[in-house]
Each structure stands twice: as C-alpha cells, then as structure tokens.
Amino acid sequence: MEKKISKLVITLTVIGIISAIALSFVYQWTTPYIEEHQAEAQKKAINAVLPQAEEVKEVEKAGQTFYEGYDSNGNRIGVAINASGPGYQNVIELMIGVNINVDKIYAIKILSHEETPGLGARINGDEFKSNFVDKEFGDYDVVKRQAKTEMEVEAIAGATISSKSVTSIVEKAIKQIQSAYGGGA
Amino acid sequence: MLKRILYDFKNGLWRENPIIVLVIGMCPTLAVTNTVQNGLAMGIATSFVLLSSEIVISLFKKFIPNNVRIPSFILIIATFVTFTDFFLKAFFPDIATSLSLFIPLIVVNCLILGRQEAFASKNPTRRAIADALGMGIGFTWVLVLLSAVRELLGMGSIFGLTILGSWYQPMVIMILPAGAFISLGVLVGFMNVLKRRGN
Structure with a gap:
C-alpha cells in the first residue's frame, strides 16, 4: 500500500x-x-483622451497614477487617469482625459467591459461617448431622452444601467483629479 | 490499419460529432459563438489543446497509475491551455481580449478530458492523433456554423464585414445567450432530421 x-x-x-x-x-x-x-x-x-498632448508624463499622487499631457510649448493642457467601477455584468474600466484649466472633460475611452453585446456594449460607441466630450465638471443626470442641459447625459436605449455606471465612474474620476490637483483651481 | 485511422478521424466530424451528437463542450459552444472570429478562434484553440494533450497522454499512458489518471490528465491539459493563453495574449492580443476568460476555461471543457478518458488513455498514439484531429475539426466546424448564423442574424455581418444592408434590423437576441440556445437547438434538430433521412 x-x-x-x-x-x-x-x-x-x-x-x-x-x-x-x-x-x-x-x-x-x-x-x-x-x-x-x-x-x-x-x-x-x-x-x-488627450488629443492635443505632445508629451505625456506619469505622475504618482496619493497612490494613483496620473498622466499629465503637455503641448509643444511645455504647458500642461490636461490630465488623464484610469478609472473603473461596477457595470451591468462586470467591472468597466475606462480612461478619462480632462482639461483642469477650464474644468472640462476632453474625452473618455472604454478600456474593458463585459456589457451586453448590442446593448450595453454601445458604451464603447462614439454616440454615447460624445456625451462627455467638452462637458463641464459636476454631477450629471442620466436621462432617457435627448440631453437638453449641460449636466444631462443621454442614456443608451435599453442600457440605462450601463449608461449610469459609466457616468458614475466619470464623476468619481473627476473628483479624484480635482482632489489631487487642488479642486480645479 | 489505415482504414482504422481514417475511421477514427471521420468519427468526430459527423458520426460522433462532439457538439451535435455527443453534446459535450457546451460552455464555449454557447458562450463564444456570437461572432465568427470568436467561434473560429475558440475552435482552433480547443483543437490545439485536444491534439497536444491526446498525444502526450497516449505516449505516457503506461506511466500514469490508474488512481491518479484524472488529476494527471488535468495537469497536462492545464499546461497546454496556459501555453495557449500566453501565446494568444502575446501574438493575437485582439482575439485574446475578445475571448478573455474563455481561454483558461478550456481546461474544464469536458470534450478534452472526455477524449483523454475515452480514447487517448486506451489507444496507440497514431489513433489518438486521428481522433484528436477529427474531434477538433468536428468541434470547430460546428462552432463556425453556429457563430455564422448568430452573427448574420444578430449583427447582419460575417467576420465583422457587413453583409446585410442598413435595411436589416438586427435581431439582438441572436447574439445574447438566449440566441445561442435557440440556434443550437435548431441546428441539432436539423442534423437529426438529416441523419434519419440518411438511414
């Protein structure tokens, strides 16, 4: 044995x-x-997310990596960070670039997600992402019709949860950037 | 002998096709057949793991004691699956992203363990190779057929190329899990009718 x-x-x-x-x-x-x-x-x-940046520097602040974009004259034109949060099925990861001089978002890019194909997966489409282009910082409302005011985000038809998830990740990321870069001063 | 090998090869293509006859390996069959690219990549990855592990196991079957054959098979399969995972991530990053966790899950695909248990551990290597090729191709062609139907109806495209014009309203359900069950059910039913006619 x-x-x-x-x-x-x-x-x-x-x-x-x-x-x-x-x-x-x-x-x-x-x-x-x-x-x-x-x-x-x-x-x-x-x-x-930082289209005009000629040079990108990685900066560590409060345990978070920030990517600072500079133009050809060496002026800081914006900051980008990775942000993530719960989506409809799994974690959504995205990259957001903002202009901290005028407190506006440049653009967002979805890095990974497992939302429903054809519905929630449209968070990766330009139509939805354009909601955030040139948007002022603040608390956004997700609406199921065309966005009328600056603070409204138009939800994807049939994917309200995915739309809300992305919006809250964006809000969270903005707060992180603001607290690291002095409240948008 | 050659006839025997040809028989083993053809076995998986049709008579004992893993998906439509044996109905095993359902997890990837249902989960990744939403686009043809995913279906084809999953078929090839699974076939590679099946072929390599059948070869290794039929070569070393005499050294593996019966009591630990299942853990030994799983270890060998897992090694090839991990290899596939690294390889896809390094050289086909787009495919690796779209299949994501379904590649590591090949380890628990019962098609692979089932063929080791039923075939590779009892037969000589050349027959195991024929069996693996037949089963692998049999698995792949059904995945491709299934994903072609689902992608065409669900997105109006094949291989990402739009086939049906803008007049076509995509049936979103076809690329959702429910669409996988519907199309697999119809396919198996259709194959059964064909078989009955053949007899």
Missing part, C-alpha cells in the same frame, strides 16, 4: 515539475510581447 501511494505522489510531482518548467519558458518567451501590447494600448488610450 505504502509503495503504491508513493508511486502516485511521484507521478503527480513529476508531471507538475515538468509542466512548471515548460510553462516558465513559455512565460519568459511571451511576457515581453504581452507587456509591449499593454504599453501600446495604454499609450493609445492616453492619446485618445
């Missing part, structure tokens, strides 16, 4: 060790490519 158990243990251990060795080679081989893609995606996202 004892001999039998030791055989089982040895078999599983040997398979485990071989798997681990093989996978650590695969890991070493693929990690540089994976990191490259992530850095590229991050850079693209920053460019999308």
Whole structure:
C-alpha cells in the first residue's frame, strides 16, 4: 500500500515539475510581447483622451497614477487617469482625459467591459461617448431622452444601467483629479 | 490499419460529432459563438489543446497509475491551455481580449478530458492523433456554423464585414445567450432530421 501511494505522489510531482518548467519558458518567451501590447494600448488610450498632448508624463499622487499631457510649448493642457467601477455584468474600466484649466472633460475611452453585446456594449460607441466630450465638471443626470442641459447625459436605449455606471465612474474620476490637483483651481 | 485511422478521424466530424451528437463542450459552444472570429478562434484553440494533450497522454499512458489518471490528465491539459493563453495574449492580443476568460476555461471543457478518458488513455498514439484531429475539426466546424448564423442574424455581418444592408434590423437576441440556445437547438434538430433521412 505504502509503495503504491508513493508511486502516485511521484507521478503527480513529476508531471507538475515538468509542466512548471515548460510553462516558465513559455512565460519568459511571451511576457515581453504581452507587456509591449499593454504599453501600446495604454499609450493609445492616453492619446485618445488627450488629443492635443505632445508629451505625456506619469505622475504618482496619493497612490494613483496620473498622466499629465503637455503641448509643444511645455504647458500642461490636461490630465488623464484610469478609472473603473461596477457595470451591468462586470467591472468597466475606462480612461478619462480632462482639461483642469477650464474644468472640462476632453474625452473618455472604454478600456474593458463585459456589457451586453448590442446593448450595453454601445458604451464603447462614439454616440454615447460624445456625451462627455467638452462637458463641464459636476454631477450629471442620466436621462432617457435627448440631453437638453449641460449636466444631462443621454442614456443608451435599453442600457440605462450601463449608461449610469459609466457616468458614475466619470464623476468619481473627476473628483479624484480635482482632489489631487487642488479642486480645479 | 489505415482504414482504422481514417475511421477514427471521420468519427468526430459527423458520426460522433462532439457538439451535435455527443453534446459535450457546451460552455464555449454557447458562450463564444456570437461572432465568427470568436467561434473560429475558440475552435482552433480547443483543437490545439485536444491534439497536444491526446498525444502526450497516449505516449505516457503506461506511466500514469490508474488512481491518479484524472488529476494527471488535468495537469497536462492545464499546461497546454496556459501555453495557449500566453501565446494568444502575446501574438493575437485582439482575439485574446475578445475571448478573455474563455481561454483558461478550456481546461474544464469536458470534450478534452472526455477524449483523454475515452480514447487517448486506451489507444496507440497514431489513433489518438486521428481522433484528436477529427474531434477538433468536428468541434470547430460546428462552432463556425453556429457563430455564422448568430452573427448574420444578430449583427447582419460575417467576420465583422457587413453583409446585410442598413435595411436589416438586427435581431439582438441572436447574439445574447438566449440566441445561442435557440440556434443550437435548431441546428441539432436539423442534423437529426438529416441523419434519419440518411438511414
């Protein structure tokens, strides 16, 4: 009996060790490519939300990474951060770029989400994202009709929860930026 | 011998097709067949894992004690799945993003463990290869067919290219989970009719 158990243990251990060795080679081989893609995606996202920025600097403030965009004359034209929050099915991650000189949003970009295809997934569409372009900071109202005032956001038909989630993530991100950069002063 | 191998290969394509006859591997079948690109990528990834693990397991079946065969199979399968996951993330990042957690979930696809248990652990390697290729292609073609129907009806496109014009009102339900059940049910029913005619 004892001999039998030791055989089982040895078999599983040997398979485990071989798997681990093989996978650590695969890991070493693929990690540089994976990191490259992530850095590229991050850079693209920053460019999308800070369109006029010529140069981007990473700044750590209060445990959060901020991306400061500067124009060709070295003036700070805006700040971007990653923000996330609960969506309808899973966490929604987005990148938001704001102009802290005039307290307005430049643009938002959805980085990842698992909203319903065809409905909530339209948070990634330009029609919905344009709600936030050039919007003033503040508390927004999500409305199920055309937005009439500056503080209203037009919800996606059939995806009110997804629309509200994105809006509250945006509000939260603005507060983070404001508290890090002195209340928009 | 050649006839035997050909028989094993053709087995998975039609007679014992994993999806429409055995009805196994339903999680990816229902979850990722909303676009043709996803369906095809999932089919190829699953086939790769199936083929590599059937080869390894049929080669080393004599060394694996019966009592620990299931954990051994899972370890071997998980190794190939992790490899696939890293590989897709590194070289096909778009596909990796759209399939996200369904790639790691190939580990628990009962099609793969089922073929190890039913076939690879009892048969010589060349027959295991034929079985894996047949089952893999059989799995893939049904996924592609299913996702083509769903993408066409649900979004009016195939492979992301718009086929049906703006006059077409997409049936959103087809790309939602309910659409997967409906189209799979119709497909299996249709195949059964075809089979009965054939007999």
